[in-house]
Amino acid sequence: MKDKKFWNVRIHILVLLSLCLVLTLLLWSGNKIVFFAALAVVLIYGVLLLLGLRNMGRQINTLLSAEAQRLSGSDREALQNFPLPTIVVTGRREIVWYNDLFRERVLDGRDTLGTSLDTITTAKLPDFCRTEGLQITYRGRIHRVTGMHVKEGETGLYNLYFTDITQLTRDAELYHMTRPSVMLVMLDNYSDMMQQSRESEKSRIIGAIDSSLEDFIGRMTTSFIKRYEGDKFLMVVEERHLEKIIEGRFAILDEVRRIETNGSTPVTLSIGVGRGEETLAQSEASARQALDMALGRGGDQAAIKNQSQYEFYGGVSKGVEKRTKVKSRIVANALSELIETADHVLVMGHKFGDLDCVGAAVGMATAVRSLGKQAEVVIDREKNLANILIDMVTRDGNNNLFIDPDEAKFGITPETLLIICDTHTQNLLESAEVYERCKTVVVIDHHRKMVNHIDNAVIFYHEPYASSASEMVTELIQYMGDHCRISSVAAQALLSGIMLDTRNFVLKTGVRTFEAAAYLRRIGADTIVVRKLFSSSLDSYQRKTRIVNAAQIYKTCAVAESDFSSEDMRVVAPQAADELLGIDGVDGSFVLYDAGGTINISARSMGAINVQLIMEKMGGGGHHTMAGAQIRNVEMEKAKQMLLESIDQYFKEKG
Secondary structure, eight states: OOOOOOOOOHHHHHHHHHHHHHHHHHGGGSOHHHHHHHHHHHHHHHHHHHHHHHTHHHHHHHHHHHHHTTSOHHHHHHHHTOSSOEEEEETTOBEEEEOHHHHHHTSTTOOOTTSBGGGTOOSOHHHHTSTTOEEEEETTEEEEEEEEEEOOTTTOEEEEEEEEOHHHHHHHHHHHHTOEEEEEEEETTHHHHHHHSOHHHHHHHHHHHHHHHHHHHHTSTTOEEEEEETTEEEEEEEHHHHHHHHHTTOTHHHHHHTSOOSSSSOOOEEEEEEESOSSHHHHHHHHHHHHHHHHHTTSSEEEEEETTEEEEEEOOSOOOOOOOOHHHHHHHHHHHHHHHHOSEEEEEOBSSOOHHHHHHHHHHHHHHHHTTOOEEEEOOTTSOSOHHHHHHHHHTTOTTSEEOHHHHGGGOOTTEEEEEESOOBGGGBSOHHHHHHOSEEEEEEOSOOOTTBOOOOSEEEEOTTSSOHHHHHHHHHHTSOTTOOOOHHHHHHHHHHHHHHHTTTTSSOOHHHHHHHHHHHHTTOOHHHHHHTTOOOHHHHHHHHHHHHTOEEETTEEEEEOSSOOTTHHHHHHHHHHHHTTSTTOSEEEEEEEETTEEEEEEEESSSSOHHHHHHTTTOEEETTEEEEEEESOOHHHHHHHHHHHHHHHHHHHO
């Protein structure tokens, strides 16, 4: 069909008529007779033009209808009687025809024949021809527009069909905003707080907590809260209220933390939210998983599970140490039963194992052997950070204690027990193949819980408040029976792990940490020998000093990047990060170095900054005072810029 150029002449007529009036008025200063004669002519002709304009729409409609006659009779009749508002436009977006339903329901009785489709929508015509069409808003109504292209002439015609989905969209939005989500709230240190407080203090603290939670939920008129245990609450909130809670970054965490107690330990909450599930039962199950994740990351934070995705808020305070060892005893008994039924035990840590990882593995493997079972530590002796410890254990007559991952996987049977120490994520394991071949798995770890954690463990012993995996293994050994004994060398290995992660009993050290160290000392651990495990060569010390000298201070954080590489960078970089914390005014330190094309970041803090949250923004993790990240396929300068942006975001969220 050949395109016609339809344009509106109304504006031109009105402009010419106005010009004539202006010229006529100019005659007033000249000949008055000519002025009145010209004025009469202009007025009469103007009235005739205005009357003609009234019929302009009808004349244009007749012209365009004649153009539309090129459509076949059956097509035209089908379009006219089509049960949806329908419009026909050319490839140049000129409106050439529409049915009565379109005029009534879309145009509200107006006529737009001959005008451009841009008066209705600026969307591209081919986009309407997709299966799902396009959603547009016009004159306060929402339409789903689908199209069909008819190839005729140079550009062809487009038939567009409008479906009014205004009410459907509003109902869908209302459904989404009123969809309920389940929140489970738990007081992190309820039992310890009750034991330490006097009766009068208990009532005041519990009343303050209840009041804060009731005020928090009271601001949401369609939500409710119910206490279902002494330290646990159930909340059901609508999506619109949950969005406001998220915008406020769960301010209730800060409100409860400000409640005064008679001890040094503040009141903190852990919150798990199940969001976006099909049923309330599924939301409640997701909320439980989210609460476990929040507790596993140290508490004092909120975790949202939106189907398979997790979001975290808060987590600014340290994990609270649990003083009771009941859980350790229960886990030790269960672990002893698994060891008893296993024909072979493998103990494995994370890649590039450090003193804590290897020390915990050595301690656990030695304990298993004392129970009469075969046990080995799976480790790559070429790629680890604890060779000095491995050599010390080997010299003590444990030549067959360590086994290479490639060798270990061939001895695995259905009754083999795998004990994983100092990590709980699959992508950090020393050997993923060994893990996949073992049917029975036990996890012992103290790092804050990650989203991709091992989910098939028979025992998942996870204590984020513990100083180290070595401390946890030491506690378990004490409850694994009278026949469970470890050598003095194994005790020294465990003590070295505790000293590494606490930085010689300075950070994250609780009562149970000293009790574990005292037990190890009692069974023969030599602190002088352990201290020598931390010694380094002169070259390593010089490399560490070189990194420290290159540091820059950024928002109370020391950031240093290494301009060199060496075989011991995985040891030197963390040591340099520790050294940077000794600078006045530095609350956190970050050391970046290149390891085989991957930028590694070693992060440390004294507790004032949660380096785990900063590293998680870069795809890493760890815990409050010690974390790290690996960034692939980026240059050093880009990685540093990403780190600075993560630090900025952390301080912005922290407020």
